[in-house]
Amino acid sequence: MVRIYIILTLCHIFFFGTSSAQRGADTLEAALKRPGLEKGERILLMTKYGSVLFFRDEKAAAFRVFQEQLIQAGSMPDGRYAAYTYGIRAMSRRIDDQINAAHKDLDSAVMYAAHTKDMRIKGYVEYCRGWMQNRDNQAAEAVKSFISGLRLLEAAGTDDYKGAIYNELYSIYAEWNDYNTQEKYARLNLMLAAKTRNPNTIFNAYRMMGTTFESQYRLDTTSARPLDSAYHYYTRALHVFEKNRPNMESASDYAFIAINLANIFTQFADYQQRDSALRYTRKGLEDALKNKQYTFVADAYTILSQFAELDKDYKTAQHLMIQALSYIQQETLYDNRTLFTIFRRLSDLAERDSNYVDALHYYREYLKVYQDVYDAEKMSTGKRLEAQYEAEKKEKLLAFMQLDAERKAGEIDHLHFQDEQRAQQLAFMELQGEKNRQQLSLAQLRAQQKEQELSMAHMRSRQRDQELKAIQQKMLYNRRLNTVYALLILASLAALGLMIYAYRERSKSMRQQSRMHQLEIQRINKDNEIITLSAMLDGQENERARLARDLHDGLGGLLSGTKIELSGMLPMLGQDSQKSLLRKTLGRIDAAVAELRLVAHNLTPELLARQGLAAALRNYCENLSNDQLEITAQIVGVHAKMDHVKEIVVYRIVQELVNNVVKHAAASAVLVQLQQNGNQLFLTVEDDGKGFDINKAGNSRSAGLLNIRSRVAYLKGDIQFHAAPGEGTAVEINFPIN
Numbered sequence: 001m002v003r004i005y006i007i008l009t010l011c012h013i014f015f016f017g018t019s020s021a022q023r024g025a026d027t028l029e030a031a032l033k034r035p036g037l038e039k040g041e042r043i044l045l046m047t048k049y050g051s052v053l054f055f056r057d058e059k060a061a062a063f064r065v066f067q068e069q070l071i072q073a074g075s076m077p078d079g080r081y082a083a084y085t086y087g088i089r090a091m092s093r094r095i096d097d098q099i100n101a102a103h104k105d106l107d108s109a110v111m112y113a114a115h116t117k118d119m120r121i122k123g124y125v126e127y128c129r130g131w132m133q134n135r136d137n138q139a140a141e142a143v144k145s146f147i148s149g150l151r152l153l154e155a156a157g158t159d160d161y162k163g164a165i166y167n168e169l170y171s172i173y174a175e176w177n178d179y180n181t182q183e184k185y186a187r188l189n190l191m192l193a194a195k196t197r198n199p200n201t202i203f204n205a206y207r208m209m210g211t212t213f214e215s216q217y218r219l220d221t222t223s224a225r226p227l228d229s230a231y232h233y234y235t236r237a238l239h240v241f242e243k244n245r246p247n248m249e250s251a252s253d254y255a256f257i258a259i260n261l262a263n264i265f266t267q268f269a270d271y272q273q274r275d276s277a278l279r280y281t282r283k284g285l286e287d288a289l290k291n292k293q294y295t296f297v298a299d300a301y302t303i304l305s306q307f308a309e310l311d312k313d314y315k316t317a318q319h320l321m322i323q324a325l326s327y328i329q330q331e332t333l334y335d336n337r338t339l340f341t342i343f344r345r346l347s348d349l350a351e352r353d354s355n356y357v358d359a360l361h362y363y364r365e366y367l368k369v370y371q372d373v374y375d376a377e378k379m380s381t382g383k384r385l386e387a388q389y390e391a392e393k394k395e396k397l398l399a400f401m402q403l404d405a406e407r408k409a410g411e412i413d414h415l416h417f418q419d420e421q422r423a424q425q426l427a428f429m430e431l432q433g434e435k436n437r438q439q440l441s442l443a444q445l446r447a448q449q450k451e452q453e454l455s456m457a458h459m460r461s462r463q464r465d466q467e468l469k470a471i472q473q474k475m476l477y478n479r480r481l482n483t484v485y486a487l488l489i490l491a492s493l494a495a496l497g498l499m500i501y502a503y504r505e506r507s508k509s510m511r512q513q514s515r516m517h518q519l520e521i522q523r524i525n526k527d528n529e530i531i532t533l534s535a536m537l538d539g540q541e542n543e544r545a546r547l548a549r550d551l552h553d554g555l556g557g558l559l560s561g562t563k564i565e566l567s568g569m570l571p572m573l574g575q576d577s578q579k580s581l582l583r584k585t586l587g588r589i590d591a592a593v594a595e596l597r598l599v600a601h602n603l604t605p606e607l608l609a610r611q612g613l614a615a616a617l618r619n620y621c622e623n624l625s626n627d628q629l630e631i632t633a634q635i636v637g638v639h640a641k642m643d644h645v646k647e648i649v650v651y652r653i654v655q656e657l658v659n660n661v662v663k664h665a666a667a668s669a670v671l672v673q674l675q676q677n678g679n680q681l682f683l684t685v686e687d688d689g690k691g692f693d694i695n696k697a698g699n700s701r702s703a704g705l706l707n708i709r710s711r712v713a714y715l716k717g718d719i720q721f722h723a724a725p726g727e728g729t730a731v732e733i734n735f736p737i738n
Contacts (some may be wrong), residue, residue, distance in 0.1 A: 043069045043081045047088055054092045062092065079115030086112060087128035094132055106132055120160060123152035127161050130168060139172050163192055163201050170208050179219065183212045199244040206237035207257055214260065217268075224270050231271070234261050255296040258284030262303050277303065298328040298338055305345065318349040340369035562589060613647040614638055614674065617654060621672055624658065629668060631658065636675040640737050649711045650674075650683065656708050657685040657731055665689025665729060679737050686730040691723045 037045075050065035066089040073082035090105035106129060113125040130145030146165045153162055166189040173182040186208035193205040210233035217226035234257050241254050248254075258280045265277035285300035287293075301324035308317035325342050343366035350359035566586055573579050608616035614635040621633040642650075654672055661670050667689030675682045712719045717735025 039072065040076065040078070040081050043073050043076075044084060047085045051088055051092065054095075059092075059096060063089070066092070073112075078118070079112035080118040080121040083109045083112035083116060083121050083125050087125050090128055091131055094135060099136075102132065119152050119156035120158050123149045123156060123158075124161050125149075126152060127165055127168075130165070134168055134172060139175065143169065143172060159192060159196060163189055163204065166192065167204065167208070170212075174211070174215065177215075177219075179212065179216050182215070183209075186212045199240055199247055203237050203240045203244075203248065203253065206233045206240060207253055210234040210237060210257070210260065214264070227264065227268060227270065231261070231264060234264075255284040255288035255291070255293050255300075258287065259296050259299045259303075262300070266303055266306065274307065278307065294327040294331040295338060298324040298331075298342065301327070302338075302341060302345065309349070314349060314352055318346065318353065321346050321349060336369050340366050343369060608647060608651055609644070613642065613650060616647075616651055617672060617674065620651070620654070621658075621670075624662075629662065629670065631670045631672065634671065634673040634675075636673065638674055638676045638681070640676060640679075642681075642737055646715060649714055650681075653683070653708055653711050653733065654685065656704055660704055661685070661687045661689060661729070665691075667728070676737070680734055681737055683733040683735075684730065686728065688728045691725050691727045691729050693725055694721055694723055 046065055046069050050062045050069070052062075053059075053065060054062035066085060069085045070082060070089075073085055076082070086105045086109035090102045090109060093099075093102035093105060109125045109128060113122050116122070126145050126149030130142040130149060133139070133142035133145060146169050149165055150162065153160065153165075166185045170182055170185040170189070173179075173185065186205065189201070189208055190205040193201040210230045213226040213230035213233065217224070217230060220226075237257050238254070238261075241248055241257070262277045262280040262284060264271050265273045265280065281300050281303045284296055285304075288296035288300060301320045305317045305320035305324070308314075308320060321342055325346065328339055328342060343362045347359045347362035347366055350356070350362060566582060566589070569582065573582060607619050617635065618633045621631040625631045658670060658672070661667050665687050667687035669688050671684070671686045673682075673684040673686075675684075709719065712733055712735065715733075715735035717733055720732045721729070722732070723729040
């Protein structure tokens with residue numbers, strides 16, 4: 001599998017490698033010695049010189065140069081110089097693993113970029129932001145920043161930094177295995193290279209195209225055409241590099257191309273050529289060792305180890321893999337895929353040599369690295385899906401902007417023609433300047449004359465100053481007088497405000513007294529209603545007691561006497577039919593007596609007076625239960641003693657509610673529950689009958705409901721009905737014990 005290395009794209013802005021860095025330093029030193037160098041241009045050149053020092057491993061000197069330029073740039077009104085310097089230092093610190101400091105520098109670069117109209121610098125800062133995000137594993141955000149940078153560079157009408165952005169986008173989509181978008185950015189870079197004719201840009205474009213086609217072939221091996229294209233672009237890239245080696249900026253890319261060509265001649269059947277593979281491997285190894293690119297050194301030793309293993313020289317193969325491991329561990333940023341390949345091969349070679357201890361050790365290391373790669377790929381897949389839509393949308397916008405850039409190129413040619421005209425106008429203006437200098441000498445003579453006039457004016461000015469002082473004293477007197485008037489007016493307004501405030505407070509107090517009076521009247525009315533209701537309930541209970549006594553003493557005694565007389569006739573009857581009829585009559589009299597006692601008991605429940613509300617409710621429910629209707633009483637936690645009158649009221653409420661269920665609900669079960677919670681009693685009567693529509697029954701004026709509501713009002717409680725057709729009825733009442 002092709003390993004796509006995310007090469008530090010600073011190489012497209014700075015100078016890489018020892019010899020390239022030295023050439024860059026020489027070029028910058030010559031530029032800095034130019035006479036008439038402006039301050040801003042000097043800051044930009046010195047910042048580039050600091051980057052050269054950084055990549056020559058003179059980091060302390062590099063950061064001193066950056067700090068000096070930031071001090072200079074901070075005093076300039078245009079923010080582009082500080083933004084550019086902060087951007088380069090942010091990327092340098094990120095390479096040096098100063099991550100927090102790098103992000104602070106990036107924030108500063110963004111802040112200063114907002115204070116410049118230079119679209120080129122704004123685009124460069126967006127590129128720096130994307131570069132940092134990509135190395136912080138925020139690829140989706142990086143794509144947004146790079147697309148924004150391209151848009152700003154298009155607006156600036158420049159191709160600067162576009163190649164670096166294309167490189168970064170190409171690497172991201174390569175990691176996401178989005179080969180179509182990867183190929184698109186490779187071709188955009190190839191078009192840019194053809195336009196600029198820069199050997200570094202051309203080499204990088206050929207490298208990207210080769211890697212793209214190699215990835216496509218690895219994805220689909222049915223056609224050898226992508227592999228032929230990959231070989232074609234790789235060899236052209238090496239040719240460009242070898243032809244322009246002194247001027248190439250990134251020495252590490254040569255080893256990358258050579259190792260990829262060696263992999264093609266090693267791994268693919270159509271191209272398997274041992275001699276070509278070894279030749280390119282040695283080229284890549286030599287160049288990688290020279291430039292300290294240890295990842296590519298490890299790749300080269302891995303290929304040589306594979307050939308040694310094919311020759312059955314296992315000791316040499318193992319020795320080469322150990323060398324590969326030692327070099328990869330010297331790399332600051334290495335590819336985990338290379339590392340787990342090395343551990344896997346070392347484990348296999350140690351096992352072949354029967355060295356099972358080393359084999360197990362290398363295999364465990366392989367599993368650790370493999371897990372890291374697997375986790376990273378899972379994260380990369382998620383981020384790829386997240387950024388896919390946004391990136392494609394912005395890339396369409398980029399294509400439109402590129403077409404617009406071609407249109408603007410024609411406008412730039414027209415501007416060049418206008419510049420030539422302006423140059424002619426400038427020559428004319430220089431002649432005009434000479435004339436102006438002559439006029440200046442004449443003006444100086446006139447100035448001397450005006451100085452004399454000025455001295456006379458000074459004398460007149462002193463006289464006016466004296467007059468002005470007199471006027472100021474008069475104005476001060478008037479100001480003091482106005483102050484006195486203002487204080488008097490303020491005092492009057494304050495007194496008026498106090499009077500208004502007192503009036504409002506008195507009105508407010510009177511309204512409050514009126515409301516208190518109304519509330520007192522309402523309270524008295526309520527007390528009267530309760531007294532009236534209490535009297536009515538007492539009257540009802542007295543009447544019930546009288547009726548119960550009359551029924552028990554009068555009608556009850558009469559029925560009992562009748563039963564005794566009829567029972568005395570039983571022995572006198574001779575026929576069995578007559579005796580049977582008489583016994584039935586006696587049974588009906590017994591039933592009438594029992595019904596009479598039940599009615600008398602309901603009118604005045606003696607159990608309520610003797611044992612209290614809980615026992616009376618249980619007895620009432622048990623007596624009223626039958627085979628068609630089960631009535632259950634639940635008394636939960638009721639331990640407080642309640643006033644006897646209130647107990648009667650609660651008992652009557654339960655009677656009324658249960659009677660309503662018996663008459664109207666067609667229920668099979670009724671639950672009567674009485675529960676105490678603190679100083680509150682909660683009464684619930686619930687049935688499984690046919691229910692009713694609360695909305696239709698809400699305005700009902702039936703005597704039963706009015707009695708229940710009046711009794712609840714007497715108890716100073718609340719009542720709520722819960723019912724629906726076909727779902728039964730539940731009535732909940734709560735009231736205070738005292």
